[in-house]
Amino acid sequence: MKKTIIVIAIVIVLAGIVIFSGGQYDFSSGQGVIGFVKAYGVWAKAIVGNVIDITGYVIRKPWIPQ
Secondary structure, three states: OHHHHHHHHHHHHHHHHHHHHOOOOOOOOHHHHHHHHHHHHHHHHHHHHHHHHHHHHHHHOOOOOO
16 A cells, blocks of 8 residues: 555656646746646546546456356
């Protein structure tokens, strides 16, 4: 469980770095911070949606032999 939390934290931090390194957001202004937060939110929402889709697919799979 501890390793999973560490991996998730690393992914979250790396995603923030990738979004920040795009150079589109100026953190010295409120608009830049809001833009970054919105971009990060869109990314996080997409990740959650993908996890839900994959989980649904795995649940519907016939795992027990017939």
